[in-house]
Amino acid sequence: MGRTxxxxxxxxxxxxxxxxxxxxxxxxxxxxxxxxxxxxxxxYYFFDSKAELAVAALEKLWATEWKPNLDATFSxxxxxxxxxxxxxDKFYVSQAExxxxxxxxxxxxxxxxxxxxxxxxxxxxxxxxxxxxxxxKYYESVIRDALAEGVIESCDPAQKAQALIGLIEGxxxxxxxxxxxxxxxxxxxxxxxxxxxxxxxxxAAAKS
Numbered sequence: 001m002g003r004t005x006x007x008x009x010x011x012x013x014x015x016x017x018x019x020x021x022x023x024x025x026x027x028x029x030x031x032x033x034x035x036x037x038x039x040x041x042x043x044y045y046f047f048d049s050k051a052e053l054a055v056a057a058l059e060k061l062w063a064t065e066w067k068p069n070l071d072a073t074f075s076x077x078x079x080x081x082x083x084x085x086x087x088x089d090k091f092y093v094s095q096a097e098x099x100x101x102x103x104x105x106x107x108x109x110x111x112x113x114x115x116x117x118x119x120x121x122x123x124x125x126x127x128x129x130x131x132x133x134x135x136x137k138y139y140e141s142v143i144r145d146a147l148a149e150g151v152i153e154s155c156d157p158a159q160k161a162q163a164l165i166g167l168i169e170g171x172x173x174x175x176x177x178x179x180x181x182x183x184x185x186x187x188x189x190x191x192x193x194x195x196x197x198x199x200x201x202x203x204a205a206a207k208s
Contacts, residue, residue, distance in 0.1 A: 006082075007038045007042045007045075007090065007152040008047075009057075009060075010031060010038055010114075011036045011038055011047070011057075012038065012053065012056050012060045013054060013060075014032050014035035015027070015032045015036075015050075015053050016058070016060070016061055017035065018032060018136075019057075019109070020106050021102060022110040023116055024050075024054065024113055024117055024121070024124070025118055027050075028050075029043055031121040032050070032053070035065055039158070050186075051121050051124050052123070054113070054121070054169065055127045058110065058131060061131075062131050062134065065130070067134075069072075070087075070135065072139050073087045073090075074087065076145070076181050079151075080143075080151065081142075081146055081151055081192065081197055084139075084188070084192075084195075085160075085188040085191070085192065086108040086185045087190040088168070088191055089187075089188050091168075091172060091187055092181060092185050093202040095107070095175055095181040096181040096184075098181075101133050104179055105126050105176045105179050105181050107173060107176030108169065109126050110131050110132060111128075111169050111173070112176070113128055114128035114129070114132070125188060132192060136161055139165060140158060142197040143161055143195065144157045149200070152194040152195045152196055152198060153195075155195075160194075160195065163194060164195070167187075167190060167194055168187065168191070169206075171183060171184060171187050172187075
């Protein structure tokens, strides 16, 4: 029996990394193949186009990284607002690490890709929207639980989740544009203010 190839997985990883570090338009199939150490002929064995690979890479990112992280961080065993602040505090850490490693803030890979391709790559844009919709459910869940516990003021969970997403994506986008992770340092505090939290709930605030 021949050796099972993992070339398709390496292509997905390389594509997501390069598109995040650079941009969808700037990255070529040759670039992806070089990063993955895969021959170009093998690329076309697995994928018909860069767009098809990008869709597969986004789905892998969701399945192997984002969903497990979200499931763990947004566990119902954790107090609602602590789930949210713990999650948002990771944004600063990850973007500061990216700045130290690569010299630039990378922002959100899905949002950056989605805003770049917009209506130009229909399948890629659709996958970005699908993944962001999945993510939104975690925010809505946290808001509903916070409402049930009476730790935030009354609101429409769906509308407040949309406002929260706007805050998060906006601040992350600013950090990327300004190439300054410090813009993200107080993101969780801003989120609590947006939700009109009735108590500090943020670990750092509780200790002060």
